[in-house]
Amino acid sequence: MSKIYHHPVQIYYEDTDHSGVVYHPNFLKYFERAREHVIDSDKLATLWQEKGLGFAVYKANLTFQDGVExxxxxxxxxxxxxxxxxxxxxxxxxxRPNASKPAVIGDIEMVCLDKQKRLQPIPDEILAPLSIG
Amino acid sequence: MSKIYHHPVQIYYEDTDHSGVVYHPNFLKYFERAREHVIDSDKLATLWQEKGLGFAVYKANLTFQDGVExxxxxxxxxxxxxxxxxxxxxxxxxxRPNASKPAVIGDIEMVCLDKQKRLQPIPDEILAPLSIG
Amino acid sequence: MSKIYHHPVQIYYEDTDHSGVVYHPNFLKYFERAREHVIDSDKLATLWQEKGLGFAVYKANLTFQDGVExxxxxxxxxxxxxxxxxxxxxxxxxxRPNASKPAVIGDIEMVCLDKQKRLQPIPDEILAPLSIG
Amino acid sequence: MSKIYHHPVQIYYEDTDHSGVVYHPNFLKYFERAREHVIDSDKLATLWQEKGLGFAVYKANLTFQDGVExxxxxxxxxxxxxxxxxxxxxxxxxxRPNASKPAVIGDIEMVCLDKQKRLQPIPDEILAPLSIG
Known part of the structure; x- marks a missing residue:
């Protein structure tokens, strides 16, 4: 595994539901935002515009352990x-702030697809800077 | 003005926020869904795929008179x-059900744009079936 | 397992992202809407207002096999x-319409929580009508 | 009018729709986030928990002049x-970055409501720090 990257997320009205805590699908949004900051959003935008390649979530296993306010x-x-x-x-x-365990845990598998939704190898311009060790 | 078209919207968890009522930007979503049923979503999909034309909201004036649960x-x-x-x-x-006045009122201006975001006349296949009188 | 319940979902602008297909967290929304129609939304609303009990997703395992347009x-x-x-x-x-396999598969675990987020047994008014066989 | 406050918003997948630009209701979200940073989210949370008071949008007039990517x-x-x-x-x-005019303009009226949705005067703890001059 790589090192751990940190990305802050502030909870706004839009994030909560009438039960008083964050609506559960939104955690997938925060996880995606965080991945984009690891990969670099501008690089993703270029990859999409110039090569028609994008990343897609193939599997997501989520465990919700605490409500977030x-x-x-x-x-x-x-x-x-x-x-x-x-x-x-x-x-x-x-x-959450000052928590002793994560509120939500996600194990996410990503693949790279072209505009016809065909599987493609992860391009070098993404792979190289993320390679570990 | 045309006749009045009716479109039902059920309020789910995803629609509410922690204040206990529908989160205000969501009403723009419901208004769009209703417009799509007036225009015909399949026709909109075809227009986008074949001619690269889409409808965009240019102005939206909203008044929020009641919370929706x-x-x-x-x-x-x-x-x-x-x-x-x-x-x-x-x-x-x-x-809302059994209400004596609308919870939310919207006056929406729509225009037709091509993929370069240039203003285009509203295409006949949209205009003709919607024409009044 | 119970019988299979069917719930239709129409894809609107709000559901898609700039890659051209449905944004992946939204499938959790559709799954929740469908569950509410099985359980009965009015019953859920009453349970929340009168007993302070709600259902929460504890685990969600998702597999994304096809894009939805x-x-x-x-x-x-x-x-x-x-x-x-x-x-x-x-x-x-x-x-999707006319598909030979599901576009998205979800295995979802739900639990019942009170307003202090403590685990509670599933109340009889929910359990009884859903009991099988 | 007060001075102008600046709040950055990065556009993620979740923000766009299949036309390739930001989905129009989302601008109301960004405007709300920005207002919360002016007012102070912690203060809003306390006001809601301790006094049962919240801010609600009463009117929103929006003009959409450019797509955001x-x-x-x-x-x-x-x-x-x-x-x-x-x-x-x-x-x-x-x-948008390097723009010569705003992509979206909003004129928003906010009021203060209690939990029974009755109009209340804006509380001093909000009013005082925001008072101008």
Whole structure:
């Protein structure tokens, strides 16, 4: 696994639901934002415009251990590893302020697709800067 | 103005926020869903794929008069008129069950844009079936 | 497992992202809508208001096998089973029109929580009508 | 009007739709985030928990002048004024990087409501620090 990257997420009205805590699908949004900061959003935009390649979530296994409340500034902790030329595995956790365990844990598999939704090897311009060790 | 079209919207968890009512930007979503049912979503999809034309909101004036709660099935009431070749004006209201006034009122101006975001006349295949009188 | 329940979902602008297909966290929304139609949203609203009890997703395992496009009317297929007094397991699939396999598969574990986020047994008014066989 | 406050908004996948630009209701989200940073989210959370008071959008007039794209980091510019004891008027603009005019302009009226959705005067702890001059 890579080192752990940190990405802050502030909880706004838009994030909560009438039960008083963050609506559960939104954690997938925060995890994606955090991955984009690891990979570099501008690089992703260029890859899409120039080569028609994008990353897609293939699997997502989520465990929800605690509710997250309005106005909290949380920490998304992200690490990853490559598995062959086609797949990246991401371990992502969202931590509330001062928490002793993650509120949400996600194991995410990403693949690279072209505009016809065909599987493609992860391009070198993404792979190289993320390679570990 | 055209006749009034009715479109039902059920309020789910995803629609509410921690104040206990529907999160205000979501009403723009319901208004768009209702407009798509007036225009015909398949026709919009074809227009986008074959001619690269889409509709965009140019102006939206919203008044929020009442909170809307989880599990309510509301009625979106939509009417429209054309203004020249380039603009459609939509009057849209969201009514809670058994209400005596609309919870939210929207006056929406739509224009037609190509993929370079240039203004285009509203295409005949949209205009003709919606023409009044 | 229970019988399979069907719930239609139409894909609107709000559901898609700039890659041209449905944004992946939204499938969790459709799965929740479908579960609410199985359980009965009014019953959920009453349970929350009168007893302060709500259902929460504890685990969600998702597999994304196909992209879903604007204007499609998809079919969410839902079945469930109870596991003891505290847990329900839901198998949910989203099918595109005329598809030969599901576009998205979800295995969802739900638990019942009070307003202090403490685990509670699933209340009888939910359990009884859903009990199988 | 107050001075102009700046709040950055990065555009992620979640923000765009299949037309390739930001989905129009989302600008109301960005405007709300920016207002919360002016007012102070922690103060809003306390006001809600301790006094049962929240802010609600009463009117929103929006003009959409330009599409906003994935990966852009935009600037939300916010100023406000009070009108009597009950109303605040907010002028909010979203600017794309290097733009010569705002992509979206919003004029937002906010009021203060208690949990029974009754109008309340804006509380002093909000009013005092925001008072101008």
């Amino acid at each position: 309005f106005a909290e500034i949380c920490d998304v902790r992200t690490s990853y590893q490559f598995e062959g030329k086609y797949k990246t595995l991401w371990r992502q956790e969202l931590w | 989880f599990a309510e099935i509301c009625d979106v009431r939509t009417s429209y008129q054309f203004e020249g070749k380039y603009k459609t004006l939509w009057r849209q209201e969201l009514w | 604007f204007a499609e009317i998809c079919d969410v297929r839902t079945s469930y089973q109870f596991e003891g007094k505290y847990k329900t397991l839901w198998r949910q699939e989203l099918w | 994935f990966a852009e980091i935009c600037d939300v510019r916010t100023s406000y004024q009070f009108e009597g004891k009950y109303k605040t008027l907010w002028r909010q603009e979203l600017w």
